[in-house]
Amino acid sequence: xxxxxxxxxxxxxxxxxxxxxxxxxxxxxxxxxxxxxxxxxxxxxxxxxxxxxxxxxxxxxxxxxxxxxxxxxxxxxxxxxxxxxxxxxxxxxxxxxxxxxxxxxxxxxxxxxxxxxxxxxxxxxxxxxxxxxxxxxxxxxxxxxxxxxxxxxxxxxxxxxxxxxxxxxxxxxxxxxxxxxxxxxxxxxxxxxxxxxxxxxxxxxxxxxxxxxxxxxxxxxxxxxxxx
Ligand SMILES: Nc1ncnc2c1ncn2[C@@H]1O[C@H](COP(=O)(O)OP(=O)(O)OP(=O)(O)O)[C@@H](O)[C@H]1O
Ligand SMILES: [Mg+2]
Numbered sequence: 001x002x003x004x005x006x007x008x009x010x011x012x013x014x015x016x017x018x019x020x021x022x023x024x025x026x027x028x029x030x031x032x033x034x035x036x037x038x039x040x041x042x043x044x045x046x047x048x049x050x051x052x053x054x055x056x057x058x059x060x061x062x063x064x065x066x067x068x069x070x071x072x073x074x075x076x077x078x079x080x081x082x083x084x085x086x087x088x089x090x091x092x093x094x095x096x097x098x099x100x101x102x103x104x105x106x107x108x109x110x111x112x113x114x115x116x117x118x119x120x121x122x123x124x125x126x127x128x129x130x131x132x133x134x135x136x137x138x139x140x141x142x143x144x145x146x147x148x149x150x151x152x153x154x155x156x157x158x159x160x161x162x163x164x165x166x167x168x169x170x171x172x173x174x175x176x177x178x179x180x181x182x183x184x185x186x187x188x189x190x191x192x193x194x195x196x197x198x199x200x201x202x203x204x205x206x207x208x209x210x211x212x213x214x215x216x217x218x219x220x221x222x223x224x225x226x227x228x
Contacts, residue, residue, distance in 0.1 A: 003195035004070040004089060004164040006033040006056060011065035013051050013220075025051040026062070027220040033213075035070075036195035038188065040208035043217035049201040050095055050169050052217065056199060057167045058086040069165070087112075091163035093171045095201075097154040099142040105129060105149075106138040109156045116161075128156045131186055133179065147174040155183060159190055165197045166190075172207050184210045 013026040025048045033039050041049050054060035056067060058074050067074050069089070074082060086092075099108050106125050113121035129138060132152040142150050151174045158166060166187065172180035184207050191198045200211065208214045209228055216224040 003035040003197050005035045005068075006031065006165065006197060006199065007068040008056070009066040009068070011052070011055055011062045011067070013048070013055065013060075014063045025220055026055070028065070029217075029220075029222055031056075031215070031222075033197060033199065036191065036197055037213070038191055038198040038211040039200070040211040040214045041199065041201045041217055042203070042205070042208055042214055047217045048220045049217055053092075053167050053169050053199065053201055057090050057092045058082050059092065089164045091158035091161060091166045093151075093154050093158045093166070093168035095169040095173070097142075097150050099150055099153055099157075101142050104139045104141055105134060105145065105153045105156075108142070108153055109160050112157060112161055124160055125156070128160050129153070132156055133182060148176070148179060151175060152179070152183065155187075159187070162190075162194055163196065165199070168198070168200045170201055170203065172202065172204060177206070180204065180207060 008029055008031045011026050011029040015023040015025055017023065029052060041052060043049055055062050061075055074085060077085060106122065106129065109125035109129060110121040113124060126138060129135065132155060134149060134152055137145060137149055145153065151171065155171050158168065172183050175183060187198055188210055190196055202208055212228055214226040214228065215222050
């Protein structure tokens with residue numbers, strides 16, 4: 001299975017807020033992430049991690065700079081093309097999970113597959129939830145799940161499609177260390193098997209150590225890169 005490289009050129013992001021002075025969230029970020037690589041983004045709260053991930057994931061337009069995913073300058077695509085590109089290639093785990101509260105855990109994970117016409121959607125969704133330790137919660141709706149359980153449903157939803165790139169914003173932030181290890185091991189296994197490129201924001205150095213590179217972000221710029 002092919003996978004995708006991610007290159008950014010001088011990404012800047014300025015948030016305009018009415019009545020207040022502008023917030024410069026990213027001040028020029030250059031990344032070169034190879035196909036199939038696993039990369040962690042660390043840095044203090046407010047340093048720009050979520051902003052950067054949203055921009056890498058085609059969700060939030062940078063104020064300036066380019067995002068090249070396997071050579072495609074994604075913000076030069078038309079809106080529809082960008083949505084399609086995102087749906088086909090990118091799995092995104094949001095810091096705040098955005099599950100559909102009217103649907104069960106199983107349905108939340110199966111729906112993206114069903115939209116694509118996958119006849120095995122339910123089985124695949126159940127399998128991945130089982131692997132994440134949620135076999136006993138398939139028919140629970142998100143409001144009846146714990147924060148960590150909801151987080152694992154969101155992870156299952158992002159990886160069930162076998163995306164070429166997984167972008168995960170603090171995917172283990174609500175998990176105990178055992179579940180966190182289980183999640184990162186599963187992500188690593190899928191990354192190695194399918195050459196899935198993985199970009200994870202985390203505050204947990206133990207999680208970051210699973211990645212080949214750790215980028216340190218501070219006040220909107222990369223201040224250090226470590227190789228594991
Ligand atoms: N929609 C927005 N409008 C205005 N400012 C924003 C917006 N989103 C983020 N910011 C600001 O941009 C900066 C970076 O925020 P971001 O969410 O990227 O940080 P983070 O590194 O993910 O933090 P955390 O570790 O707390 O999740 C912060 O100063 C934040 O207040
Ligand atoms: Mg964040």
